[in-house]
Amino acid sequence: MKMMNKVAAGVVTIGLALTGCAAGGGAPTTNDQGQTVIRFSWWGNDTRNRLTEEVIALFEEQNPDIDVQGEPGEWSGYWDRLATQMAAGDAPDVIQMDEKYIAEYGERGALLDLEAAGVDVSRFAPGTVDTGRLSSGLFGINAGINSPTVIANPAVFEAAGVAIPDDTTWTWDDLAQTAQAITEGSSDGAVGSQNYMMVEPIMRVWLRQQGQDEFNEDGVAFDAETLGQFFQQGLDLQQSGAFPSASVASEELTKPVDQTMGATNRLGLFYYWSNQVKAFDNASGQDLQILRPPSMNGDGDHELWYKASMLWSASGRTGNQEAVVKFINFLANDVDAGKILGVERGVPANLDVREAVRPDLQASDAKIVEYLESIESELGDPMTVTPVGGADIELGRWGTEVILERMTPQAAAEGLTTELTSKVQAGA
Amino acid sequence: MSAIGELAHGERQKDESRDNKAGYIFLTPWLIGLVVITIGPMLASLYLSFTSYPLLAGPTWTGLTNYIRMFNDPRLLNSLVVTFTYVVVGVPLQLILALAIAVLLNTGMKGLAFYRSVFYLPSLMGSSVAIALLWRQMFGTTGLVNQLLQSLVVENPPGWIADPSTALGTIILLHVWTFGSPMIIFLAGLRQIPTMYYEAASVDGASKWTQFRTITLPLLSPIVFFNLVLQIIGAFQAFTQAFIVSGGTGGPADSTMFFTLYLYQQGFTNFQMGYASAMAWLLVIIIGIFTAINFAVSKYWVFYDD
Amino acid sequence: MTETNTPDVQLAAAAASDENTVTERRTRSGSSTARSVIKHILLVLAAIVMIYPLLWMVVSSFRPTAEIFRDTSLWLTTFRVENYAEGWNALNHPFSRYLWNSTIIALGSIIGNVVSCSLAAYAFARLKFKGRSILFSIMLLTLMLPIHVLIVPQYIVFAQFGWINTFWPLILPKFLATEAFFVFLMVQFIRGLPKELDEAALIDGCGHFRIFFNVILPLMVPAIATTTIFTFIWSWNDFFSALIYLTSPQMFTVPVALKGFLDSTGGSNWGAMFAMSLVSLLPVFFAFLFGQRFLIRGIATTGIK
Incomplete structure (x- = not known):
């Protein structure tokens, strides 16, 4: 049949193009x-x-x-x-x-x-x-160079009667206490801190300070147990009131950044890349302050890196x-x-x-x-480029399971690690 | 799909040859479209479903691997459950509402054009970013709906969008709310029912409900059937509303992860177009079965004048 | 279907025979005003639910970007008309360019769909030809595959034709009845028409083309109006194909252009986005207002004796 020949010819054309044989590149x-x-x-x-x-x-x-x-x-x-x-x-x-x-x-x-x-x-x-x-x-x-930042909203700190801590010496515990103090001191429903458990660069900072990393040359560079501790910390801070409620935090995940709580002056501390700070300045109308992420011991070992x-x-x-x-x-x-x-x-x-x-x-x-420029002298190891298969680690999805308490932190950490590892291995 | 053989029912012998020629003449544009534009990509996707195809490099044949993988993919199973729920709840609700409003608007009342436009408005805007934003805001933890509920002394209303047990419900509601398209089709169908039937029935004193049951429903049945078939096909492929309301994530916790959304993520986010193609053909089989059942059952309730 | 199933006047009359007489119908007319009032109250309430999002869009389009998401009420504290002027000029081209592009595509699609789908529908609904059932099944099959797995092979086909960054991939398929939705819709409408009409015409010696043009088409006005309205709206709102096939800004359609105001990772120009969304809603709304008049006209045309 003539028609079948035409169909066949068309399919072959598509097939050739798919395999890169027929395209006019070059x-x-x-x-x-x-x-x-x-x-x-x-x-x-x-x-x-x-x-x-x-x-x-x-x-x-x-x-x-x-x-x-x-x-x-x-x-x-x-x-x-x-x-x-x-x-x-x-x-x-x-x-x-x-x-x-x-x-x-x-x-x-x-x-x-x-x-x-x-x-x-x-x-x-x-x-x-x-x-x-x-x-x-x-x-x-x-x-353009980028690095993870902690953004502090001076207006929220002031309203809660809390001082902005010194970012060269602060620890994760300091952050937790500061955030809790803001939530308790605020009269208008502002919350101390964004739930950093579902912020990928903060997760990476934390892992690096634990001597691990998100990725290295061999693929996934953290273990489920360490990630589980990070998740546990997030859950604890949510329960202490330092972080927003589960339902609010879950909604925040799907919002464009200029509609988030950070952009609307309802958070003391939140976590974004440095090139996003300006968008928050514009949206909040504040002169927001950029802080280094905390370190484990307050010794200034922030393990930061430059990203493009x-x-x-x-x-x-x-x-x-x-x-x-x-x-x-x-x-x-x-x-x-x-x-x-x-x-x-x-x-x-x-x-x-x-x-x-x-x-x-x-x-x-x-x-x-x-x-x-101020962090240039204290940078940790350069980051490894995200490997094939690692583009989407689904931190939001697994994190939501934790904050809604549908999964234990450890179980979610294991789920994420297993899933990511198999995706990266399939890509390698 | 033997049920569609029903189309060929009631055939007559006369002019068989003339119909053959005329049939293909009338079908010429469609046939060209099929051969040049539609069939090739469809067969290509069928072929790709048997390959590993990372989009940025050529496909490699992997046989049934993708299909076997589907049976061991809990997220895929979950997305099927989400999609089935959406189809089973959303489609009947939307169609009943659309039919009810269409019949109501067909009574030749005052302000007809106004109401019709107003009821169609959501469908005009249904897939826009603005509506997704509004939806999220209305059903947010501190959104309009909860403010309303709290003023009615409901304590701790759920965060509708944030709670995995209610998030799908908000999307179904969004679907029902855009009932304008089937409504318009119903309206157009109602316009085709000769008024003399109603006049005759009125003279005989038939109630509105009897008229609806004995005249409107049977004569409208081809259109009801059309809406049912197409809405089911469409609902199985639901994508846009879920995509924009959940910001493309299918969250919270995969509770709005529709089948097509998961398929899209596999294809375009994870660069596994082979697996996505296999998923697509699984969807074709599922929709195909539903459609075949629909056609088979239609014999008993759809009335054609031929 | 068999003729015995066809509902007709007798059937209705028979079912109605146990209803009461004309006198009672007269007594009902007193309460019918009350019922009509109730009906209108219900409709107005429903209409408010329907129209709220539009009002919110209108109000938002006059708000400064920072205020839009802090305020869910419909009261305006500031009135910022500048959103419109800014939005109109904020992108590479004045917004009229995108409106124009979308208009061309929408009009082309309408003509294509109405012509090609009605031809195909007539064949499927009224003509008995070899392979009809199988072709009809194939047509339905084309509705069932998600666009996301077809887009790459489709792109290759259109790239072979040299049609990337032109309107052809968005218009030409419509002339080839690739939108099976409308073919099926028209099939159902045609099959709902009394068969005696074209049989009479056939006996009068009319060919299928004359039957199609002189008998079927005039009776299909509501279906064609529906097709027109839907095609206009769907092609106007179509984002994915336009995104993939139109790459340079001077070819962008409205939905693609609107995305230019947004930046999910940074600051978006929401005020301008809402203003231009509203502007781009107007043509579809007027198209709908215009098109729906033909939904009414259908009744006059179908007043068959």
Whole structure:
């Protein structure tokens, strides 16, 4: 039958494309005017989109032979689109990448080794280059430095009559007592602290201070027993009133960050990445204070690390490697580009760019730069990139089981560890 | 799906050949669409269901591995339970409400267009971010619903969205609340019932209820059937509302983890598109069985004029 | 189905024969005003439940972003019209661009669905041809697979045609009756029409095309109106396909553009999002108001004797 032949032909086409045999990757793309066309995909809100378009315009002005086509998106939809494009062999040339997914893409050969391709990272601050390094090459260029922070809301502290502790010497016990004092001292229902048990970077800080880690080169780097202690601590603090009730904490998990209790002045202490502080400043209308996470003994051993808030990657099948490298170099190292982008994606890793940006920083940006520079000398080991299969550790799901007391902390910790280990092993 | 063979019922011999030709002419656009756009991806997904396919690298044949894995996946079982609950509770509630309101609005009363628009409004906005936000806020621990309950002296009302035992209920409610689409289809169907039937029945003094039972329901039955079949198919694939209300997590504690949401997470978050494809075909089998039963049973209650 | 099952006037009349006489019907009319009032009160109450979210959206669209989620009431303390001006211009293109894109796709989809689905539906409902049952089953089957496992192969197909970042992947399938929902809907409507009509036409020597255009189509106005309304709304609200197939901002549709205001990991521009959500609700609402008039018109057309 003719029809069956057509169907068969179609299926074969799809099959070939799925296995990467038929796609047209590798050939340079040019437009009618003879310009090299590169596609550039990123996620962000309207502010970031505007700044990024400005940078593209500046680059095109300086490089009239290159046409950069922007493909902005929003975080959640961005990954669906990127995965589909990649799978169909139609990936954008330059890709804004996240640390969580870089191994998924890089280890499967979907990304370009940027070091070999000639991207310049010579002026990067120490410890900021390897945030995008996998065993087989450098697949992501740091687009902004990030680190875990504890955010303190001075207004909530003041209303409760509690002093903000000294973050260089405080311990987890100090945090617990401070949080409890805030809850007890508040008259308007504010709570001392966000439930940090379900905050992944805080979990990682805590594990590192226990001599373990979330991941290392061999995969999952913690044991269920240690994680169980962390969960137990979370449950204890919830019962003592230092944390919000289970029901409130569970609702917080699904809220956009600018609607959370922290953003609406109902928490004394909460936990986010440093590049998110500004969003909280804006939402809460407060001059929030950035603190180091506590240490185990108050000896200042915080075991912090620098993370890339996001990375610049390139498709491994781009046919326009030269233009791509030029553009990523421009994004990462050009002072004028840096001045446009500011610290919106995180503090620039390139020290020249950082100095150029410094004079124009707003107050809430300046305190982030200050924080990141102040912890530089006390950083722990650099973090290992999230392995294949480890992108979603489902901390919220298992944590909810604990706070709702449907599972014991130990059982939930075992569940999470087993599930994550098998996912990472399957990915390896 | 032999039940659909029922379609071919009551065939006549005359003009068989002419019908054949005309049939395929009328079907031409659909056939082209099937061959060029629909069938290929469907067969591809069927093939992928027998492979390990991490999206970013090519698929490798693994035989029945994915299908065997499904039987040992407690989260998948849980998602099936969630989805069944949603279908069994949500679909009848929504359809009964839609039919009741449609019949009420079909009486030629004053302000008909106004009510119809108002009742359809939720369906216009049903999948928007704004509604998800509102829903979360209304059913939050300190939300509007609980404020109302507390003013009625209900102590410690649950956090509807945060409590795994009530979270699914709020999503079912959201589904029922967007009853506008089946309502419109019912309304359109009611418009096709010749008014003379009612006039005749009124003259004979039949009550409204008798008229509904003996005229409206039988004549509307093809449309009721349509809504039932399609709403069941749709409810089994429920995704958007759960996705936006739970922020894509299916939480709390997997209590709103719909089958399709879990499938999506496997495919796009965990890069296991082979497993996701196998799940999709399991869903096809389940929906297929429900649909076949629906068609088989329809012989006894759906009236066609052919 | 067999003819004996077909309900008709006699059936209704027979069932009604035990009801009381015309005189009693007259006495009822006094209480019918009271019943009508009760009915309206119930409907108004229900309407408030239905309309509350819309009111909340309207109110939120006039609030500063920071206030939206602190205040669940419907009272406005500030009146911030700037959300509209800002929202209109905050993205890469003025918002009119996205409205226009969505309009093109919606109109294209409507024409496609109405034409192709009604043709297919006529074939399935009225014509006896070889393979009908199996094709009908296949059509239903196409409804059962979730989009998420089809999107990658589909993308490959459309990429082969060179259609990525064009409206074609969103419009053209509609011309090929790929939306089985509407085919099935129309099948059910056509099968609800009295068969004698087209049999009479057949005897008069009409071909199937004349029967379709002159007899069936005019009787299907309510079904076509339903298809039109739903197609408009569904394609207007469609997020996933538009997200995947339209990559550059000048091609974005309304739902994709609206996401541009949001940032789940940082600060979102909620005020502008609500303002533009409301603006984009207007076309669908008016489309609905317009379309539903044809739901009424159907009754005149179906006043068959």
